[in-house]
Amino acid sequence: MPTLTLKLYPSWDTQKSPIPPRSRLYNLEPIGIGTPYVESLTSYIIRLAEQHCITTRKLLIKEIAPFMGREPKLSNLRNERNESIGKILGVNRDRTATNGTGLMATNLVCAMSILTKRTDLHFLTLIPWEKVLSKRDLLRHERVWCPSCYQEWRDTNKSIYEPLIWCINVVQICPIHHHPFLSVCPHCLNQQLVLSGDSQTGHCNKCGKWLGSYRYKNGGVNKIKKADEIAWQLHVNHELGELIASAPTIISPINSNRISQTISTFINQAFQSNQAALSRAILVNQATIGSWCKGKVIPQIDKLLLLSHQMKIKLLDFLTTDILVFDNIVCGSSTNQAEHPKKSYTRINSERKQVLNIILQEVINEYPPPSLEDVAFRLKHYPLCLQNHFPELCQIIKVRHADYKSVSRQQKIQPILELALQEFPPPSFLEISRRLGYKNNSYLYRYFPELSRSISKRYQEYNNAIGKKKRELVCQEIQNVAQLLHLQGQKPTQRRVTQLLTKPGVMRNLWVRSYLREIQQSLGYD
The missing domain is CATH 1.10.10 (Arc Repressor Mutant, subunit A)
Structure with a gap:
């Protein structure tokens, strides 16, 4: 009788595998992240509403609003047509901020990320560049589109959407078809809101008709006819497209101080520290350029493009790279260069560096201590160049000069302020400031706060x-x-x-x- 042999089979793992968390809304993938034609956040919201077979109004009010802390009132829930998205996104021009860099875009991205479980939705806005892009005149207040792009996408069965680059105000022509955008519906002759409760991709949000067509009609945002204007717009499209495409690859934090440093370096090297020359070159007020150099104001997007074009560098490099030397600079008119010949500054080699090291060590012992700019002019080098090669010595020179100026202020101004405390009737602090040659009293308040407050208090008590x-x-x-x-x-x-x-x-x-x-x-x- 044959012997029976038992066969062992591998054991089964009967333990249930953990189920990952589910998203409230579809995990819809955005279009074109990492490309110049990435989808805008408003376009993503419209497409997401279409995927759920609901209106954009209902998606915003029923799903997105609670996560933004803006729930609708119960009285409005009975009639969907009476519900307004104005309390969520603002009215008319306020809705422009949904694709921008401010709090509106940030809150909307956070809400959409929670609902869809996606972590890349901030690339559909300009939030990655919030520290280096000014909000002023950054985005359009109305919706624009290219009818040829719509028609091509429809004919080739591609997803119809609105690229983020269409929302930027300085972009006036389609980067693919090279004709101005449309901003008025050719059927009902109405302008379109950036986002409304009845928005549909590729359709008018007023009459609902199709906006795509190969037959281009005049009615663009701006009629561009000259060849140089078209060439400049193509340059703008290329620069901004490169900026938008590189957003996912930026790792290091972007610092707004880099803009002021780059502009100051360019003025020092190209215009010999003459801000007025740059003002004439790019047709911008000199006071505005001074605010840029001090870091008080961030240049608007159109001015950033002018500056990067003048510097002959890419806009992306201008905003993300520390630039210490500008090569092959051609700026200013021929008459200005003839009146002010360019100084001959020598480069620093190893032998020159040793000589400069000895000279800077001797400068430290000079009295009165000179400023770093004076030392650089004396040695025929740029201040930033010296700081790059001799950071410790340059820091000592700057500190000694600052201390010397502080002592000079104490010796010159403090006795005058102390005598003002003995005058009768007590003079106002503004009158004292003008005696010393200052237009306002901010300088004295900064360096002599106690004396300044005493003079102001005495004058106020006398007036009382x-x-x-x-x-x-x-x-x-x-x-x-x-x-x-x-x-x-x-x-x-x-x-x-x-x-x-x-x-x-x-x-x-x-x-x-x-x-x-x-x-x-x-x-x-x-």
């Missing part, structure tokens, strides 16, 4: 005492006039008292009329 004394004189005169009228058998009314006052205009003051009523009551009048 004078005002109190004047009030007492007015009250005494009103009391005398009222008693005189009372002795004559006449009621001291406001009109009669005013006619006998030395300065009748004081009766316009509320406290004067109140005091007169108190006197009338004390004399027995109602």
